[in-house]
Amino acid sequence: MKQFWVEGLVQPRGRGKKPAPVEPFSHAYWAETAAEALRSAEGDLKGGGWVEGPRVSLTSEAERMRAMGAPELPGMPAPKKTGKKQ
Secondary structure, three states, X not given: OEEEEEEEEEEOOXXXXXXXXXXXXXXXXXXXXXXXXXXXXXXXXXXXXXXXXXXXXXXXHHHHHHHHOOOOOOXXXXXXXXXXXX
């Protein structure tokens, strides 16, 4: 089994006439295939729908950004760099 990350924007089912605000969705699922992980994620939507098609990958968005060397968000510490002492 592999760990798949399913990420995207979700429109939860609203109550009444007013639609619910769009929310980010990012969950990890243990599955054999990406399609199986996507089915599990759609079950967790509880009646909501995808605003954009979901992205299924083996790494999370945060891990991808760190690998690219992107700056950290404000309020979150940057990873500590280990180096040789001089």
